[in-house]
Amino acid sequence: MNALHQVLLAALFSALVFDATYGEEIIHGRKAKKNSLQYMASVQVNGKHKCGGFLIDASYVLTAAHCDDRDNMSVVLGAQDISRNNLVRYVVKSKHKHPSYKDPKTGNDIMLLKLSSSVKQGKFVKIVKIPSKDKPLKPKTKCQVAGWGKTEKQNSVNDLLVTDVSTVSLKDCQKEWAIVKIKPPPNVLCAGGYGTKSGACQGDSGGPLVCSGTAVGIVSFNFNGDCNYPNVPNVYTQISKFTTWIKKTIKKGASTHGEEISNGKKAKKNSLQYMASVQVNEKHKCGEFPIDASYVLTAAHCDEGMNARQQVLLAAVFSTLTYDATHGGEIINGKKAKKNSQKYMASVQVNGKHKCGGFLIDASYVLTAAQCDYRGSMSVVLGAHNISANPLIRYEVKDKHKCLSYKKVSTGDDIMLLELSKKVQQGKPVKIVKIPSKDKPVKPNTKCMVAGWGKTEKQNAVNDLMVTSVSTISDKDCKKKWNNTLPHNVLCAATKSGVCQGDFGGPLVCGGVAVGIASFSSNRDCKHPHVPDVYTQISKYITWIKKIIKKGA
Missing domain, CATH: 2.40.10.10 (Trypsin-like serine proteases)
Known part of the structure; x- marks a missing residue:
């Protein structure tokens, strides 16, 4: 106090x-x-x-x-x-x-x-x-x-x-x-x-x-x-x-942070490739330019309001990461979701901006990835395929429950429950998706679907929900592809379609049941196939999920 x-x-x-x-x-x-x-x-x-x-x-x-x-x-x-x-x-x-x-x-x-x-x-x-x-x-x-x-x-x-x-x-x-x-x-x-x-x-x-x-x-x-x-x-x-x-x-709120470009013209495609955007809470604040594989140069006054975590994330853009879990997975080679489909899908947002995918599993709870926990005002948008439209049905996040064992994406347990400020009324635009009732393996070559609002192979960001089909892969084959570096309690899926940066936290749905949570792909490489996409296996956490929901009730 x-x-x-x-x-x-x-x-x-x-x-x-x-x-x-x-x-x-x-x-x-x-x-x-x-x-x-x-x-x-x-x-x-x-x-x-x-x-x-x-x-x-x-x-x-x-x-x-x-x-x-x-x-x-x-x-x-x-x-x-x-x-x-x-x-x-x-x-x-x-x-x-x-x-x-x-x-x-x-x-x-x-x-x-x-x-x-x-x-x-x-x-x-x-x-x-x-x-x-x-x-x-x-x-x-x-x-x-x-x-x-x-x-x-x-x-x-x-x-x-x-x-x-x-x-x-x-x-x-x-x-x-x-x-x-x-x-x-x-x-x-x-x-x-x-x-x-x-x-x-x-x-x-x-x-x-x-x-x-x-x-x-x-x-x-x-x-x-x-x-x-x-x-x-x-x-x-x-x-x-x-x-x-x-x-x-x-x-003042309608003006830009810093100097505007007066009487300018739109930059030509594939020009000025050195330009970068310094952002705070996903909002553009200043310009910058890389001068080294690990460093960008910008004005000192652009540091105002930027916390240490955001500065680190800025530097991480240029680092050589094997795991890529940049708070969302893109839908590669996907198509626009049909009207009144995927009604369980949730856009997990921070300060009103889409951050991750998620999905409704209970009238009061959305399931997503633990990596999606961010400081700021967190809310969930439900019942919308186009998240740029107004008005949106938005629920404040009352409480966040990360798996207690979660440390980072590469060590697993990438799962989090978001308790909403009030119960969701199911109807035409919003419905709960089933999750496994007990721990049960998913057979290889099972046809599934994954959806999200992240960027695609052609666009940096989309407002319309995209969906694509994928097939599961055996644990043995997945571990082989990943050189035995996978965390525990995961499952894998991929084809020429899949996820990449932009919408982790979204569900892998097979036969109408959400069996996985999109966790990470390989080194920002969205040209599938390469190595399989990795999902947290929900059935391994059923007891924990039930316990959290029962405690909240």
Whole structure:
């Protein structure tokens, strides 16, 4: 627990009259009408609702700065009932708190959340307007506030509630707060909780105060957690005071990291082969160029935000590795998967970007390779053949369970269970795949299938699920091909088709049963046949899988 958390914890028990406990409840509210308030966002941490928010740009949600959290943050859009399955969830790519923010009582309680991908507006999701310039709001203006926080009767609600409130003049607001010896911070406005039984309370801070179709305020705090209105006015961050900062942050997010190429032209094919891309969390950050078989040269400022593991992976691109398990296997000589096929397939993503394949074996668990464990916000996309499409059905990863014996790919035990934040509802686009019920060998020359979204023999990356047929190979022949260097508990398969870098973690499916997990191929050589592809044999881990799932239940 860091110092900030200790301070916040202590604050819960102190005699503070400010209450900004990560959200505001809607008191004396009503259930929102269907297809209304389409801008509302549920800001979630580890798949659980924490705060309200609202969509102001295709890539940005606005909320309160005190809603910030160190754990995995995501945003649910287009849902009034946040307890249902198949929620449209966007991973938070980056957080932008106002630089002057310290705590709600000193003001500047505003934060922009940049989403992992742009939101496509439609029937269920729409952007709400915000003020274009700083303009005061007249007292007694009729407005609305909405959220999923607790009410005067319930500790929490899953349905979006809305209530009407009226703005209060800043003079009256300051006068009422002076009675309890508190001075509201600058750049705020007040509404509800005073002269009315409606207002906000703990449970949904970050939500918008909307007047005549424009979001003018962000729910910040009330008096001492007391929701027995009327007492003193609720306090909102006044958005118009931060319009310049909002525009600047969004504009900066749309620009490149570093210098752009002005008035340039697309490079010719097979030219500039020395060029390389320095990336952080799979996102381009800087240019570079190799000067040695093991080194690349780039600018020093490109080191910002790059951890040691990412630096090592960058160097590894040029090293001579025998095993290649670069977090995914490409599908070589494959074809586009048929519609409504391979419904068990999962795209394991980190910070909203595809990292590995996986497959659904239980309503709450996806099976993948242990090598796919990465730092960052991990989620799983199900029910999508095209992972570039919006909206995607995304589930946060609640917990990761790697085989305890796993150390590295070359020593085996390359298997991991991902526990999802909530149960998956099977249907037309999503289904569970069977796995072996007991340890049983797979016969040589068994016809199987492997699928994934990794790069192919022609493309560096694909968004459409690709599938190809392969045949299993006997342990004896596989070991011979690999010069007896194989780890234990694996099986092999190959033809002119197979896997390569881009989608390890995906299943080897034979007769409708997932029998293997794509683990590694040889030295980045995707020109099959060469040596067989290697898969973790699932039947060897059935007892472990059952134990983990039973423990989770």
